[in-house]
Amino acid sequence: MTAVTATSVPRVRASRVQGSLQRGRRWALVLSYVFLVIFAVFFLIPPYYMIVTSLKSNAEVAHLSSNPWLLSQGFTFEHFRTLLKETDFLIYFKNTAIVTVCVVVITMVVSVLAAFSLGRMKFWGSGILATGIFLTYLVPDTLLFIPLFQIVRGLGLLNSYWAMVLVYPTLTVPFCTWIMIGYFSSIPKELDEAAMIDGANHMQMLTRIFIPVALPGIIAATIFCFTVSWAAFVYPMAFLYSSDQLVLTVGTVTSLIRADVYQWGMLMAGALLAAAPPLIIYAFLMDYYIAGLTAGATKG
Amino acid sequence: MADVALRDVVKRFDNVEAVRQISLDIPDKEFVVLVGPSGCGKSTTLRMIAGLEEASAGDILIDGEKVNDVPPKDRDIAMVFQNYALYPHMTVFENMSFGLRLRRFPKAQIRERVEHAAKILDITDLLDRRPKQLSGGQRQRVAMGRAIVRNPKVFLFDEPLSNLDAKLRVQMRTEIKRVHQKVKTTTVYVTHDQVEAMTLADRVVVMNGGRIEQIGTPQELYHHPKTRFVAGFIGSPAMNFVPARLETNGSGLSLRVSDKYAFPVPATRTERYRPHVGKDLTFGLRPEHITEPRGEGRDPRSEFTVNLDVVEPMGMETMVFFTVGNTEVCSRVEPSAASGPGEPMRLYANLNHMHLIDPANDQVL
């Protein structure tokens, strides 16, 4: 009997302690959720408001007393139709797509070659060059757009979206090279030695070993490159002005806002469609996207 | 199939000599193990044979042909790495066939060779898997398979077993030996593990500080080490070394290891050791040659009593440790004969296996 009580008492106490621990943890969790919901609301207001406005009729948008946060009179795709049929939106979309694809291809070729060389092969001055690349990444576009304006004008490329293909790589190449150096140098040295013994030359080593093995890095860099080119604003704002040459960001915020009365429904529809490609890529490749974001500070 | 030769090969890294003028002849079909502590230059030597490092001086010959200027892929060698270096994005089949595909072998021949190698290594079922899905031992086999399919002149192994757990290591050791017996390719194998070296090698090359200490069959190294380093490196637990002095004792010699203990030197060794009487020497004797008194015809003067410090039962045998002078000495005894720690025990030193080392140059006399 005594033995039983002796063992059961501590057990009761232990479970009580455990209970309060659990309760404490549960409270912390509930609080976490409450605050997270508040932050999530803050973070998601603009995209939510974009969607709501884009689906409202012009009358409801203009009507002051109706609740702007809700779709109280049903929804319409009228704005999307107007946008695609009566504006140059599709031209902007096409221009942006052309520029982005070219920039992605140029950037990836240039930076993968350079990263392979800097991360693996080493030559005189390669260490300094790698540091230089990182510093270049830190030079913002707003520091360079005025001299580049002069240069682009000198090349006769002012108001041509091909000028974007020329200057966007300054935004993408340094970072992509930097993170690819990190990915490449995390590949064990023995792997290229094995490939060397197996008979691979430099190009075969790059295309058949390094690129496939560092594929997650390649995807992350490509996504980064895509989103940067798609969202770029300073250069096109400074270098482009006629409607047939504009890209989405500048076209949407300048060219579509020409009427005296802002057509907010259509503008939000435009913003939504323009933001869709990066958002879709993000939705499907979130992990790569995030890996690319954090790689800059943790690799290399 | 080929022989390999090194002639006065030197490797300098930024003026530090990692390998100092070593010369070595490896005949066709032989299995040679380079063994030594880390930093002794064994891996560098192997990598020079592979062409992954350039020799700073000297010649490397494969099949009688100087290969210093030949890039790795044209040396017709295959290498197995410590971390296996399997291509993670390729299946086992693709891994094994990569070298052949780069050399544009016909498809049928590739398949035939890979399947043959897979059969030897018993990995036929794994050909479609990726390295990530394999266990350590299986990866090891694939790495070997990749070497076998190339049918090279020389196999090079760089510490291939050190990433495996102890049990698997023993198993793969046997496997490597079996494969070598089957394919009979000249093999150079690098390890820091002397047991691996002894069990695998036709000949063992013991390296230390960038030099070759001794080359010999495992038996030669065990029984006739030429230097103190080899004597201490080969054998486990390591040989005991005790400072000692030779004294004349009638017509024979005796070896004084402390005020308390002196042992008669066997008559067969008397003439060899006589010139060293009176010098300070190091006496070396393996733990397995210090036992409880056993065997016929032992000299009772070689028996002695000590107080044990530590007793380590191993199951089949028991290690007992005691102190002679200031030196700790280990001995391997029958478990039933061992006393407890702090207790006295009667032991017998079998001096027929003794070594005497000149501390001035660390050579075995």
Add this chain to the structure above:
Amino acid sequence: MVDVTHPLRSAAAPAAPAAKTGLNRLMRRRSSVAFLMCLPLIVIITSLVIYPAGYSMFLSTLNKAQTKFVGLDNFRFLLKRDVFLMVVWQSAIFAITAVLFKALIGLVTAHLVNNLPAKGQRKWRGMLLVPWVIPLALSTLSWWWLFDPTHSAFNYVIEAFGGEPIAWLGNPYWARFSVILVNVWYGAPFFLIMYLAALKSVPEQLYEAAKIDGANAWQQFIHVTLPMMRNIIAITVLFSLIVTFANFDIVQIMTAGGPRNMTHVFATYAFLLGIRSGDIPLGASVSLFMFPILAISAVFILRGVRKRGREIG
């Protein structure tokens, strides 16, 4: 047979000089190949970053028509103008306040997400990063619409609770608040992601050891989390400082510098003078004022990244 050549004989043989062997040639060729692979990158960086940077300095010493060398007159002119001094002031307020709040919100949300059960974390992280993913120019457009003078959705809420409507972009001080708010909204998720990654890289054993040593949650944060994250926090803050300092999209779209030039930052002011008014040299001078702060931050970031690289190994 294995055999060592007699040591004496081998010692007598003269060591061959480090000959220009084939492998040596191979190494040299390898290094030329490596250089060639870097060439496109070097060309891009030199012609589109280094050259323009130098060119910008040259431009800043010219007069408006770019016909005459005026030395530092452009800089002198700027420093005497009240509008420019306000730009400097506003840029500093904008960058420092925004980075501070981004860092705080990022740290708090990262901790909140990290507290959740592992399987829910992905979903929340995905949701909270959305502001960073939408192209800034486009999300700024929707903020502008949210701040609309007559239709502001925020004012609708305020009025519903009986408050006075706010002239978000009409009142200079509210306009300053608004551009900072949008910047915080856009940038906080980046901090969240960086901190979350850093939190995940703190070994769990450290927390267990701290718990056994009797540390409570706050002490664990101070003594384990913060020291382990110090470096990444520094890198992120400095990096964000550069990006925020150089920000263009938000101010350009929402206020274009107004009202009364009170929200101008370097980039928008340089754009106004250089592109809109066509005084390229003056615009170049304005943007060059960003250079010192960027250079200093860059040096510290580089140091931090190197250190972190070593810590991670």
